[in-house]
Amino acid sequence: MKIPVIYLAVFAMLFQQALSTMSGLTIPVLAPPIAAETGLSPGLVGLYTAFLYGGSMISSLTGGGLLLRFGALRVSQACLLVVAIGLLINAPGYIFLFVTGALITGLGGGPSTPASSQILARYADPARAPLIFSIKQTGVPLGGVFAGVLLPIYVSEFGWRGAIVGAALMAVGLALLLQPLRAEFDSDRQPGRGLKLTDVRATMMTVLRDPRVRELSMALFAFTGLQLAFASFYVSFLSLGLGWSLTEAGIAYSVAMVAGIIGRILWGWVGSNFMPPLYLLAMLGFLMAFAGMAQALVGADWPVHAVWCIAFAYGLTGIGYQGVLLAEIARVSPPGMAGVITGGAVFFAYLGMILMPAAFGVILEIFDSYRLAFLVLAGVPMIVASILLRSAIRAKT
Secondary structure, rough: OOOOHHHHHHHHHHHHHHHHHHHHHHHHHHHHHHHHHHOHHHHHHHHHHHHHHHHHHHHHHHHHHHHHOOOOHHHHHHHHHHHHHHHHHHOOOOOOHHHHHHHHHHHHHOHHHHHHHHHHHHHHHHHHHHHHHHHHOOHHHHHHHHHHHHHHHHHHHHHHHHHHHHHHHHHHHHHHHOOOHHHHHHOOOOOOOOOOOOOOOHHHHHHHHHHHHHHHHHHHEEEHHHHHHHHHHHHHHHHHHHHOOOOEEEEEEEEHHHHHHHHHHHHHHHHHHOOOOHHHHHHHHHHHHHHHHOOOOOOOOOOHHHHHHHHHHHHHHOOHHHHHHHHHHHHHOOOOOHHHHHHHHHHHHHHHHHHHHHHHHHHHHHOOOOHHHHHHHHHHHHHHHHHHHHHHHHOOO
């Protein structure tokens, strides 16, 4: 029995996304054993992350020409090989190599989402695209699970350097496993197409000039930026701000992550069957803003289950939106250009992932208030949700 091509596409891109995500999380997860052996401060994870996302910003914007010339599957394979190289560069344990490794790993991870969008946009029924893209986006939390479960096992058996090698080998292994799919998934490649620096400018101009793509890029900036700010500071908020134990704070954080997985499937289903995606994205923007602001109300005297409910509400909306948003970007892209346009839009996602957690940290440093930081940052997706709602109403009329 022949497996439908769309199923192969979804699961191939799901695992590509998972291992790309795992690669980005490998050094942060291994920070304690690395610090114990090398004497480097675990706080340097912030520097590592900045270079990681900086590399991803660059490659997501510049990878459009590569997608068109070599095909999205070949680019996916190349991305996996590049992140493997980036991981292995970290193995000697010197700080300058961690910086280099972060940049190269980020360069490899940046085109992963545009490449998967290019493939899925070709094969997904437009009416079912929100669900298809949402299923693929569960690869992000799955990558977090891989990092959280497998890396500690690798460390216990082979040390932190062995864990890096193990993660790199997983990426290389998947790149090889994808090869039989290339004839089908890269049949639209344009081998005679040249690679020009002007492609970068053309991609950015397309994103900025088309009001639909521009507004969806704003949503990526706001939603993804708040998501990473939440991920970066939520455990610290509960443990340092409210006096919870690290274990208790970690459980609450896990509640949000599980809700995010549920939300990705739920909202993909809703967007495919019951609600126009733009209205759905506006609704999710408002709901994630309210859930983010609700964090400011949480106090040390709150029952644990009440805090879990707020965390679940944020995860369901503030982490569960991605598939619907990426599917909508692919829908409004010119034919055959979904990956290129997604690359330009994802540039703004990475920009939000750098600027919004930094803004949270600045507010925390100046005012010593997690609550104020949550309130201020949650206002950003509320503004974008208002813009999306206005556009959805205009499009209907």
